[in-house]
Amino acid sequence: MIKVENIVKRYGRVTASNHLNCHFERGKVTVILGGSGSGKSTLLRQLTGLEKPDSGAVYFDGVDLTTLNKTKLYEARKKMGMLFQGSALFNYLNIFENIAFPLREHTQIADNIIKTIVTMKLEMVGLRGTEDLMPSQLSGGMMKRVGLARAMVMDPKVIFYDEPTSGLDPISTGVIGKLIMDLNKTLNITSIVVSHDIESCFKIADNIIILFYGDIIAMGTSEEIRNSSDLRVKQFINGEPEGPIPFQRTDKNYLDEILFD
Amino acid sequence: MEFQIAATLGRSTLNRVQILGRSGIFLLSSIYLAFFRPFRIYRLIKEIEFIGSKSFLIVFVTALFTGMVIGIQGYYSLSQFGAEAALGVMVALSIIRELGPVLCALMVTGRAGSAITAEIGIMKITDQFPALEMMAIDPMKYVISPKVIAGIICLPLLTAFFDLVGIGGGYLVGVKLLGVNEGAYIGKMITAVTFTDIYGGILKSLSFGVLITWISSFMGFAAEATTEGVSKATTNAVVITSLSILIVDYILTSLLL
Numbered sequence: 083m084i085k086v087e088n089i090v091k092r093y094g095r096v097t098a099s100n101h102l103n104c105h106f107e108r109g110k111v112t113v114i115l116g117g118s119g120s121g122k123s124t125l126l127r128q129l130t131g132l133e134k135p136d137s138g139a140v141y142f143d144g145v146d147l148t149t150l151n152k153t154k155l156y157e158a159r160k161k162m163g164m165l166f167q168g169s170a171l172f173n174y175l176n177i178f179e180n181i182a183f184p185l186r187e188h189t190q191i192a193d194n195i196i197k198t199i200v201t202m203k204l205e206m207v208g209l210r211g212t213e214d215l216m217p218s219q220l221s222g223g224m225m226k227r228v229g230l231a232r233a234m235v236m237d238p239k240v241i242f243y244d245e246p247t248s249g250l251d252p253i254s255t256g257v258i259g260k261l262i263m264d265l266n267k268t269l270n271i272t273s274i275v276v277s278h279d280i281e282s283c284f285k286i287a288d289n290i291i292i293l294f295y296g297d298i299i300a301m302g303t304s305e306e307i308r309n310s311s312d313l314r315v316k317q318f319i320n321g322e323p324e325g326p327i328p329f330q331r332t333d334k335n336y337l338d339e340i341l342f343d
Numbered sequence: 344m345e346f347q348i349a350a351t352l353g354r355s356t357l358n359r360v361q362i363l364g365r366s367g368i369f370l371l372s373s374i375y376l377a378f379f380r381p382f383r384i385y386r387l388i389k390e391i392e393f394i395g396s397k398s399f400l401i402v403f404v405t406a407l408f409t410g411m412v413i414g415i416q417g418y419y420s421l422s423q424f425g426a427e428a429a430l431g432v433m434v435a436l437s438i439i440r441e442l443g444p445v446l447c448a449l450m451v452t453g454r455a456g457s458a459i460t461a462e463i464g465i466m467k468i469t470d471q472f473p474a475l476e477m478m479a480i481d482p483m484k485y486v487i488s489p490k491v492i493a494g495i496i497c498l499p500l501l502t503a504f505f506d507l508v509g510i511g512g513g514y515l516v517g518v519k520l521l522g523v524n525e526g527a528y529i530g531k532m533i534t535a536v537t538f539t540d541i542y543g544g545i546l547k548s549l550s551f552g553v554l555i556t557w558i559s560s561f562m563g564f565a566a567e568a569t570t571e572g573v574s575k576a577t578t579n580a581v582v583i584t585s586l587s588i589l590i591v592d593y594i595l596t597s598l599l600l
């Protein structure tokens with residue numbers, strides 16, 4: 083479905099993607115794991131064409147997104163849906179209009195059918211009855227579910243999720259996790275999830291990619307990752323502070339720095 | 344030491360030039376994109392309502408009192424030379440040439456400019472621009488173009504309205520209150536105001552319409568993606584827009600006269 087070939091992305095001196103190669107299978111849930119600043123969001127932005135890599139290629143359904151002009155890229159985007167970390171609902175539109183927005187912009191569907199579609203999507207995320215509320219009247223977890231309803235309103239082939247569960251209580255986390263799996267199983271939607279929540283990750287993932295400061299340090303099925311003997315992977319999935327992955331980013335010796343700077 | 348100062352100066356100049364360039368491209372592409380399908384008439388009407396209709400009252404009050412003040416001031420200055428009859432000319436020319444376009448633009452900046460910066464800044468920090476991108480909608484065309492076009496449409500109209508009300512205010516004070524001859528007020532005014540004056544006023548108000556929407560949109564777009572960043576950008580947008588209006592007014596005046 084999506085194939086990444088040797089992409090590099092640098093921000094000043096930070097290398098956010100360092101020659102990455104990976105593959106996201108059709109109809110599978112792939113979770114991108116990694117600590118803060120490991121380049122997860124950066125990878126996601128390149129997968130969607132929101133950002134161009136400095137070099138390398140991103141094949142979406144066989145076409146290289148990095149070579150497309152805006153019109154072609156927008157065509158490809160109609161096959162994608164995305165749930166943003168902060169939901170990114172339009173604050174000047176109510177819930178109904180937020181979800182109906184892509185339909186109104188890209189289709190000539192009649193109002194009564196739009197209403198049926200929006201109601202169905204809201205039912206899927208369990209929020210029927212909130213149509214007339216404004217986004218500011220919803221809780222964070224509810225906003226995420228509305229964001230998800232909006233992401234799937236055009237029936238995309240792929241849905242991207244940026245930290246769909248961060249900042250949510252355990253029940254909402256479970257609800258979102260179940261939604262991701264349901265969508266994947268019933269509609270066969272390819273799902274790409276950025277997360278640092280290891281527990282819920284193992285529940286929903288078919289495949290897992292672990293990033294560490296711009297590098298892929300492990301990649302494989304959920305089973306393979308769980309049983310990995312790689313010390314860095316073990317440290318990461320067990321959340322141990324001590325190990326081969328240093329907590330500090332800098333190479334400078336701590337004592338040197340406080341004594342001689 | 345001198346070298347360092349020169350380097351810092353050079354760097355900050357380069358930065359500024361770069362920002363100017365970026366904002367120039369921002370303006371041009373927002374106008375350019377407005378000429379392509381789909382034409383978002385509904386978005387444009389919304390923006391015209393926000394920038395234009397909602398500014399009517401504030402422009403009305405400003406214009407009325409400006410006209411009235413010039414009426415009083417003008418009357419006492421002119422009567423020293425026994426030239427009260429020229430009051431209409433004085434009120435009309437000062438309003439049509441200068442005060443109408445400038446004051447109107449400053450009021451719209453305070454009312455709508457700051458709101459535009461805040462709105463766009465908030466859209467930015469809540470990822471609404473990439474969200475539009477992901478829905479295959481060009482944020483530039485969807486959000487910015489209608490604002491700039493609305494500014495170009497609204498400012499000349501608001502300014503014309505300001506001019507009328509202002510001249511009416513001068514008439515109230517001069518003719519009704521202080522007893523200037525009505526025929527003189529209106530007759531001399533009509534013969535003295537030339538097409539060039541009106542043309543100049545329109546040109547100014549058009550330029551200010553672009554300035555207001557351009558600067559306030561760009562400041563929101565370029566704001567640092569934090570809440571403080573947006574509130575700082577909002578204040579800066581008002582200050583920079585207001586100063587630009589006064590500077591551009593001087594430049595245009597010197598070119599026109």
Ligand SMILES: Nc1ncnc2c1ncn2[C@@H]1O[C@H](COP(=O)(O)OP(=O)(O)OP(=O)(O)O)[C@@H](O)[C@H]1O
Pocket residue numbers: 093096097098116117118119120121122123124125278
């Ligand atoms: N627009 C940008 N400009 C400059 N640096 C950036 C930008 N975006 C990301 N970075 C840098 O790239 C690195 C990776 O950032 P990224 O946002 O991809 O991390 P992340 O894995 O999503 O982290 P988090 O879990 O905190 O969201 C970070 O060091 C970050 O500072």
Ligand SMILES: [Mg+2]
Pocket residue numbers: 122123124
């Ligand atoms: Mg991130």
